[in-house]
Amino acid sequence: MSSSIKRRQTAGIALEETAGTPVAPTHYFEFLECDLAEKMEIIGDTQARGSRYAEGPAPVEGKKSGEGKIEICVDPIIFPYFAALALGSVSSEVDGSNYKHTSVLSGGNDPLSATIWRGRVVDDRQFANAVVNTMEISFADDVVKATIDLLSKYPTTQTRTPTKTDLKIYTFKNASLKIDNDTFKVQEFSLKVENNVEAKYAPGSNDVDRFIAKESKVSGSFKLLFETTDQRTVFEGLTKQSMVLTLTGDDGDSITITIPRLRIENWTEDGGLGDATMEAIEFTAEESDESGEENVITIETVNSVAEYLAEA
Numbered sequence: 001m002s003s004s005i006k007r008r009q010t011a012g013i014a015l016e017e018t019a020g021t022p023v024a025p026t027h028y029f030e031f032l033e034c035d036l037a038e039k040m041e042i043i044g045d046t047q048a049r050g051s052r053y054a055e056g057p058a059p060v061e062g063k064k065s066g067e068g069k070i071e072i073c074v075d076p077i078i079f080p081y082f083a084a085l086a087l088g089s090v091s092s093e094v095d096g097s098n099y100k101h102t103s104v105l106s107g108g109n110d111p112l113s114a115t116i117w118r119g120r121v122v123d124d125r126q127f128a129n130a131v132v133n134t135m136e137i138s139f140a141d142d143v144v145k146a147t148i149d150l151l152s153k154y155p156t157t158q159t160r161t162p163t164k165t166d167l168k169i170y171t172f173k174n175a176s177l178k179i180d181n182d183t184f185k186v187q188e189f190s191l192k193v194e195n196n197v198e199a200k201y202a203p204g205s206n207d208v209d210r211f212i213a214k215e216s217k218v219s220g221s222f223k224l225l226f227e228t229t230d231q232r233t234v235f236e237g238l239t240k241q242s243m244v245l246t247l248t249g250d251d252g253d254s255i256t257i258t259i260p261r262l263r264i265e266n267w268t269e270d271g272g273l274g275d276a277t278m279e280a281i282e283f284t285a286e287e288s289d290e291s292g293e294e295n296v297i298t299i300e301t302v303n304s305v306a307e308y309l310a311e312a
Contacts, residue, residue, distance in 0.1 A: 004121035004122060008121050009034070009118065009119055009120050009121060010028055010118075010119040010162045011028065011029055011030075011031055011034060011070070011116065011117065011118050011119070012024075012025025012026075012027065012028040012029070012116070012117040012119075012160060012162055013025055013026070013027060013028075013029065013078070013081050013114055013115070013116050013117070014026040014027075014081075014114060014115055015081065015084060015085075015090070015112065015113070015114050015308055015309040016113045016114055016115055016128070016129070017309070017310065019110070019113040019129050019210065019211075020113065020128055020129040020153060020210075021128065022115045022126055022128040022156070022158070023115050024115075024160070025115070025117050025160065025162075026308075027077065027078060027081070027165050028162040028163055028164060028165055029072065029077075029078040029165055029167070030072075030073075030164075030167060031070055031071060031072050032071040032072060032073065032145065033069065033070070033071040034068070034069070034070045034071070034118070035068040035069055036066060036067070036068035036069070036070060036116060036118060036127060036130075036150055036152070037066065037067070037068050037155075038064075038066060038125075038154060038155055039064065039065050039066065039067045039154075040061060040062065040063070040064045040065075040154070041061075041062030041063045041064075042059050042060075042061070042062060043059060043060050043061070043062040044056075044059050045057060045058040045059050045060075061206055062206060063199075063201060063206055063208075064154040064206050064207050064208075065151060065152065065153065065154055065199055065207070065208050066127040066130065066150070066151065066152035066153060066154060066155050067150070067151055067152070068149075068150060069147060069148065069149050069150065070116075070147075070148045070150060071145060071146070071147045071148070072145070072146050072148070073143050073144070073145060073167065073169045073170070074137060074143075074144040074145060074146050074169075074170050074247065074255065075167040075168050075169055075170065076168060076170075076249060076253040076254070076255060076301055076302070076303040077165060077167060077168070077303055077304075077305060078165070078167065079146060079255060079301065080101045080103070080299075080301045080303070080305070080308055081114060081308060082132065082135060082146060082148050083103045083135075083299040083301065084101075084103045084112055084308060084309065085111070085112050085113070085114055085130070085131060085132040085135075085148075086103075086132040086135040086148070086193045086195070087103040087104060087105045087106060087112075087193065087297065087299060088103075088105065088106030088108065088111050088112045088195075088213070089103055089104055089105075089106045089112065090102070090103045090112070090308050090309050092306065092307040092308065092309075095302050096252070097252065098252050098253070098302050098303060098304055099302070099303060099304070099305060099306055099307070100300055100301070100302050101300070101301045101302075101303070101305070101307075101308055102298065102299070102300050103298070103299045103300075104295060104297070104298050105193075105216060105218070105295070105296045105297050105298075107294065108213075109212050109213050109214070110210075110211075110212070110213070111131040111132070111195060111197060111211055111213045112131070112309075113128075113129045113130060113131050113211070114130045114131075115127065115128050115129075115130065116130045116150070116152065117158065117160055118155075119160065119162060123157065124157060124158055124159045124160060125155040125156065125157060125158070126155060126156055126157075126158040126160075127150075127152035127153065127155045128152060128153045128155075128156070129152050129153040129208065129210075129211065130150050130151070130152035131150065131151055131152070131195075131197055131211045131213070132148055132149070132150060132193075132195060132197075133149040133150065133151055133194075133195055133196075133197045134148070134149040134192060134193065134194050134195065135147070135148045135149070135192070135193045136190060136191065136192040136193075137189075137190065137191045137192075137257075138188075138189065138190040138191075139171070139172050139175060139188075139189055140172065140187065140188045140189075141172055141187075142171065142172065143169055143170070143171050144169075144170045144171065144172070144174070144175065144247060151197055151199060151208075151211060152208075153207055153208050154207045154208070168249055168251075168253065170247045170249070170255070174247045174248055174249065175189070175245065175246070175247055176245070176246045176248070177189065177222065177243070177244075177245050177246075178243070178244040178245075178246070179241050179242070179243050180241050180242055184222075184224055185224070185225070186222045186223065186224060187222075187223040187224065187225065187278060188221075188222060188223040189220070189221075189222045189223075189245070190220050190221050190222070191218070191219075191220035191245070191257065192218070192219055192220055193216070193217075193218050193297070194216065194217045194218075194219075195213045195214075195216050196213065196214040196215050196216065196217075197211050197212070197213050197214070198211070198212050198214060199211055200212060216296070217284070217285075218259065218284070218285035218296055218297050219265070219282070219283065219284045219285065220282070220283055221280065221281060221282045221283065222281055222283075223270060223278045223279065223280050223281070224278065224279050224281070225276060225277070225278060225279075226269060226271075226277040226278055226279045231264065231267060231279060231281055232267050232279070234264050235264040235266075235267040235281075238263060238264075239263075239264075240261050240262065240263055240286070241261075241262055241263075241264075242258075242259065242260050242261060242262070243257075243258070243259040243262055243283070244256065244257070244258050244259075245257040252302060253301075253302055253303045253304075254300075254301070254302045255299065255300070255301050255302075256298075256299070256300045256301075257297065257298070257299050258297065258298045258299075258300070259285045259296070259297050260288035260295055260296075261285065261286045261287070261288045261296075262283045262284060262285045262286060263283065263284055263286060264281055264282070264283055265282040265283055265284045266280075266281070266282040267279065267280070267281055267282075268280045285297055
């Protein structure tokens with residue numbers, strides 16, 4: 001008798017043209033953690049039946065869905081899938097010898113969806129209509145990671161033959177943070193997109209009918225060596241700033257995250273008595289009021305992939 005380990009598992013992803021209609025993966029990817037799995041509520045048999053036991057022998061299936069988190073190293077090939085899902089849009093165009101893929105936070109309530117396939121050694125399952133509830137990007141002095149909280153329809157069995165995709169890992173040395181016109185050497189950074197997604201069910205089925213994205217919020221934090229009082233002054237004056245985080249590779253690939261308008265939500269001094277003094281800064285993105293635009297966040301990726309979502 002043998003046992004499998006989670007390290008042997010595989011995963012694949014493709015964006016769906018029609019939400020909830022499964023599609024075969026266009027890329028397979030490696031992950032740091034993955035607990036995307038089946039979820040089902042059980043409606044217990046709690047009727048009075050002449051017994052003092054609380055649960056009778058005839059429970060029924062309640063609401064069904066898929067739910068869980070995936071943590072990946074941010075790379076220029078796989079990350080655009082999750083950026084598109086988190087922001088709700090993606091468009092592609094030629095960029096020199098590469099391609100540029102742009103995702104902007106959508107103002108609509110219907111989130112972009114994907115089919116995520118999991119090869120769990122003992123079974124193969126696909127999660128259709130997978131949507132991003134939250135996505136957080138973070139790094140300190142290690143790799144740049146993304147943690148994605150997902151919801152989906154209840155999975156079905158589907159056998160696939162995965163083909164490994166060679167990935168490029170970004171670390172803190174690939175990162176550059178620019179606030180307004182100044183470049184900062186950040187010690188820690190995090191950015192979170194919250195979509196506040198809710199599953200809706202309809203009569204006739206206990207599987208998810210659709211997902212609705214409610215209020216969206218973009219926020220984050222970073223730490224700097226406390227060498228000037230500039231950011232504290234910005235905080236005290238409620239001054240609005242712009243932010244650009246760029247991750248740059250060696251082959252012309254890159255990921256650029258742009259927030260046109262943000263406010264400093266909180267400023268604190270950080271560090272112990274014997275440590276280098278840091279300033280810990282929390283920020284919240286706001287709608288941009290320039291030229292009547294409502295852009296909150298844009299993620300642009302340059303890579304060798306022609307497109308992520310084909311035109312319907």
